[in-house]
Amino acid sequence: MKLLQIHEPGETPLPHEDERGLAIGIDLGTTNTVVAIATNQKAEVIRDATGRALLPSIVAYRDDGVLVGEPARRELLENPGTVVSSIKRLMGRGVEDVKALAGVLPYELAPAAEGGMVRLKLGDRVLTPVEVSADILRAAKSRAEAALGRNVDRAVITVPAYFDDAARTATRDAARLAGLEVLRLVNEPTAAALAYGLDKAAEGIYAVYDLGGGTFDFSLLRLEKGVFQVLATGGDAALGGDDFDHAIAARFLAERGGFVDGGDVKLALATARLAKECLTTQDEWQGTLDLGGRLSHHRLDRVTFEGLIEPFVDRTIAISRGVLEDAGVDPKSLGGLVLVGGSTRVPLADIDPDEVVAVGAALQAEALTAGSDTLLLDVTPLSLGIETMGGLVEKIIERNTPIPVAKAQEFTTFQDGQSAMMIHVVQGEREMVDQCRSLARFELRGIPPMVAGAPRIRVTFAVDADGLLTVSAREKTTGVEAHVEVKPSYGLSEDEMARMLRESIEHAREDMERRLLVEAKVEARRGIGAVRSALAADADLLSREELAEIEAAIARVETALSGHDRDAVNAAAAELEKITRPFAERRMDRGIRAALAGHRIDELGL
Amino acid sequence: MNEASRNMDTAKADGTTAPVACWLCRGPVAAGALFCPTCRAVQPPAPVDHFARFGLPVAFDLDENELDRRYFAVQRQLHPDRFATRTARERAVSQSQAVAVNEAYETLKDPLARAEYLLQLHGVATEACQTISDPELLMEQMERREALSEIDTREAAEAFLDAAGRDVAASLATIAVAFGRGDLTAARRETTRLKYLTKLVEEARARRARLGGRPEAPILKTMPR
Numbered sequence: 131m132k133l134l135q136i137h138e139p140g141e142t143p144l145p146h147e148d149e150r151g152l153a154i155g156i157d158l159g160t161t162n163t164v165v166a167i168a169t170n171q172k173a174e175v176i177r178d179a180t181g182r183a184l185l186p187s188i189v190a191y192r193d194d195g196v197l198v199g200e201p202a203r204r205e206l207l208e209n210p211g212t213v214v215s216s217i218k219r220l221m222g223r224g225v226e227d228v229k230a231l232a233g234v235l236p237y238e239l240a241p242a243a244e245g246g247m248v249r250l251k252l253g254d255r256v257l258t259p260v261e262v263s264a265d266i267l268r269a270a271k272s273r274a275e276a277a278l279g280r281n282v283d284r285a286v287i288t289v290p291a292y293f294d295d296a297a298r299t300a301t302r303d304a305a306r307l308a309g310l311e312v313l314r315l316v317n318e319p320t321a322a323a324l325a326y327g328l329d330k331a332a333e334g335i336y337a338v339y340d341l342g343g344g345t346f347d348f349s350l351l352r353l354e355k356g357v358f359q360v361l362a363t364g365g366d367a368a369l370g371g372d373d374f375d376h377a378i379a380a381r382f383l384a385e386r387g388g389f390v391d392g393g394d395v396k397l398a399l400a401t402a403r404l405a406k407e408c409l410t411t412q413d414e415w416q417g418t419l420d421l422g423g424r425l426s427h428h429r430l431d432r433v434t435f436e437g438l439i440e441p442f443v444d445r446t447i448a449i450s451r452g453v454l455e456d457a458g459v460d461p462k463s464l465g466g467l468v469l470v471g472g473s474t475r476v477p478l479a480d481i482d483p484d485e486v487v488a489v490g491a492a493l494q495a496e497a498l499t500a501g502s503d504t505l506l507l508d509v510t511p512l513s514l515g516i517e518t519m520g521g522l523v524e525k526i527i528e529r530n531t532p533i534p535v536a537k538a539q540e541f542t543t544f545q546d547g548q549s550a551m552m553i554h555v556v557q558g559e560r561e562m563v564d565q566c567r568s569l570a571r572f573e574l575r576g577i578p579p580m581v582a583g584a585p586r587i588r589v590t591f592a593v594d595a596d597g598l599l600t601v602s603a604r605e606k607t608t609g610v611e612a613h614v615e616v617k618p619s620y621g622l623s624e625d626e627m628a629r630m631l632r633e634s635i636e637h638a639r640e641d642m643e644r645r646l647l648v649e650a651k652v653e654a655r656r657g658i659g660a661v662r663s664a665l666a667a668d669a670d671l672l673s674r675e676e677l678a679e680i681e682a683a684i685a686r687v688e689t690a691l692s693g694h695d696r697d698a699v700n701a702a703a704a705e706l707e708k709i710t711r712p713f714a715e716r717r718m719d720r721g722i723r724a725a726l727a728g729h730r731i732d733e734l735g736l
Numbered sequence: 737m738n739e740a741s742r743n744m745d746t747a748k749a750d751g752t753t754a755p756v757a758c759w760l761c762r763g764p765v766a767a768g769a770l771f772c773p774t775c776r777a778v779q780p781p782a783p784v785d786h787f788a789r790f791g792l793p794v795a796f797d798l799d800e801n802e803l804d805r806r807y808f809a810v811q812r813q814l815h816p817d818r819f820a821t822r823t824a825r826e827r828a829v830s831q832s833q834a835v836a837v838n839e840a841y842e843t844l845k846d847p848l849a850r851a852e853y854l855l856q857l858h859g860v861a862t863e864a865c866q867t868i869s870d871p872e873l874l875m876e877q878m879e880r881r882e883a884l885s886e887i888d889t890r891e892a893a894e895a896f897l898d899a900a901g902r903d904v905a906a907s908l909a910t911i912a913v914a915f916g917r918g919d920l921t922a923a924r925r926e927t928t929r930l931k932y933l934t935k936l937v938e939e940a941r942a943r944r945a946r947l948g949g950r951p952e953a954p955i956l957k958t959m960p961r
Binding site for chain 1: 753754755757758760761762763764766774775776777808811812815816817818820821822823824825826831832834835838839841842941945
């Protein structure tokens with residue numbers, strides 16, 4: 131019998147790729163979004179019709195529709211009240227966080243509803259940051275589809291390394307709303323290191339200093355023979371070029387005095403940005419601010435500007451120093467420093483600091499879908515812990531632990547017959563709960579009634595390769611699975627997410643059904659492949675009739691695969707599994723007999 | 737207790753132990769094998785110790801470069817990124833493998849965690865954080881702690897850290913010798929001491945950070961504009 135197609139471990143099967151759209155890389159930035167695609171390890175940034183790579187992360191909500199990018203930026207002058215920018219700073223944040231953000235906020239906030247996620251009020255609309263980000267991602271997807279002439283349905287999306295679980299979840303939810311399957315959330319400095327390292331064939335320990343519009347990351351990586359191992363990372367999810375703009379705008383507004391409203395702040399921020407960008411190449415900037423018909427004249431020189439931003443720059447240096455110390459790396463042993471983000475504006479040899487993250491994301495999207503020799507090994511940026519007695523934090527997973535990671539912790543009850551308990555999960559490095567960031571409250575229910583202290587409830591905290599947390603629990607003495615109910619502190623509830631999916635995707639139902647069908651087909655094909663491999667090895671264990679029966683069952687699955695009926699695919703696959711059960715048992719018997727006889731399994735030609 | 741510390745070649749996948757059934761094709765797979773020899777499906781992590789996971793001998797002395805090399809080689813095959821387009825079940829199995837590999841790597845990479853784990857493998861419990869039953873060790877730690885609390889300049893903190901760093905290195909050498917001789921009592925005593933020294937270093941670092949004023953790292957001279 132001819133051996134049918136078998137894939138080596140780690141090799142990704144490519145057949146039936148035609149059913150899937152293309153996979154792209156997206157750097158969803160605070161100020162700009164960049165899209166790229168890679169083929170054969172060469173990444174290309176996707177530009178608009180006029181050749182621009184940067185898609186401004188600005189959305190205008192007009193009565194007649196939604197504008198994203200440059201058209202939205204132009205709206206800023208006409209209707210500042212309808213325009214949202216820098217939405218990334220609000221991802222996964224609650225109202226209290228937002229109040230603590232630096233500067234006058236250029237948004238009008240709506241009272242928070244369930245879930246605690248901040249909401250923006252724009253005219254008649256109330257929007258979450260997830261929905262605004264989804265609009266930006268939709269524009270990115272359309273740009274790629276227009277340029278490539280094909281459907282795009284999967285993406286690697288980059289996030290700041292220092293993004294917490296809530297912000298990561300919010301980013302993934304935004305992608306779902308935009309009709310994109312997230313292949314992986316990759317940390318921005320890691321993506322930059324990938325693009326840089328592959329381009330330069332760099333080896334050794336490298337630091338990535340990534341100062342973007344709203345976030346700062348500093349990561350240390352070891353580059354060795356295609357492996358990109360993150361040694362340590364640190365940062366501030368609310369520190370970036372926006373803070374420079376706020377400092378300048380606050381100075382301008384103080385100079386002119388008088389009353390300002392939200393629209394004024396947006397214009398002052400836009401002017402501040404112009405001044406900042408001008409000072410990249412010149413020593414002085416002069417200009418006017420026209421707010422509500424009252425003009426004021428302002429000037430800003432380089433020295434004053436550097437004085438304004440000094441506290442922020444000092445903070446980035448303190449963070450970088452801490453990361454080096456965490457990893458026990460001497461700065462002198464670094465092979466190089468990669469500067470990333472518009473706010474560094476120090477050009478790398480031939481990689482644009484604005485584009486390098488998207489390029490890395492595209493390379494990873496290709497690696498995930500078409501296979502690759504490179505390997506990214508990343509870490510958790512923040513320690514994960516739970517609240518214990520007296521508001522103290524007990525750390526479960528330390529920061530800079532390689533992901534994926536899972537750690538279990540045992541809990542017990544303190545009252546007789548207690549059937550439920552609350553577990554509060556926090557993220558951060560401080561010892562007190564109120565100084566850390568609340569991620570979620572989990573309620574364990576269905577604990578079997580026992581005397582206090584008798585149940586042994588094992589709770590497993592797992593962080594996957596996307597840096598996302600899942601929790602599961604089990605009572606060990608009885609084996610009862612405790613029900614875990616997630617109440618995200620700043621996220622969207624499942625109901626809210628479901629409603630948004632229904633409302634926002636034009637073909638939500640078909641989209642979902644299509645995805646489930648694709649998944650069912652992948653499973654069924656894998657099942658056929660496994661049976662064929664087994665036949666190639668052990669067909670002699672079957673009678674002619676049995677073999678014919680199995681072949682017929684395979685044929686029925688293949689027939690189902692050519693159609694679009696998910697239930698038929700699943701039913702045919704289940705039937706194949708049932709028919710091959712005696713065959714599997716005979717194969718196991720043969721394997722065990724061989725092992726008992728002292729033969730290695732591989733000597734039997736399996 | 738001499739034989740306990742000798743290198744053990746634990747449950748290596750050599751096919752002579754009873755095979756287990758592959759979760760996908762349900763055929764025989766040698767215990768500990770990463771992939772099914774027939775259908776190539778990734779297998780769940782075998783219940784082996786952290787050393788066996790990398791095919792390393794059970795010993796305190798460990799070549800860190802060799803550990804890294806094996807860790808990368810195993811992750812190249814098992815990391816979830818390699819299974820991004822596979823079925824949901826294969827993705828889940830690959831994640832459980834990567835989790836087991838990461839846990840083993842984290843434990844073996846850090847000498848203190850490695851020493852504690854090795855003692856645990858030999859059935860010797862290390863002392864809980866709060867108690868020091870050894871009066872000599874207790875005395876030493878109290879004196880060091882007092883010295884640390886009196887530090888009020890950056891230079892003094894640096895000098896303290898230098899001395900503590902030398903002590904850590906010496907302690908590691910002592911632990912290696914103790915494990916090498918199979919003297920688990922000595923290994924345990926010194927491991928407890930290393931635990932306190934490590935904590936002391938952490939606190940000294942925190943103190944130095946509070947005292948501030950450290951000269952800037954030369955690599956960070958490039959200012960963002």
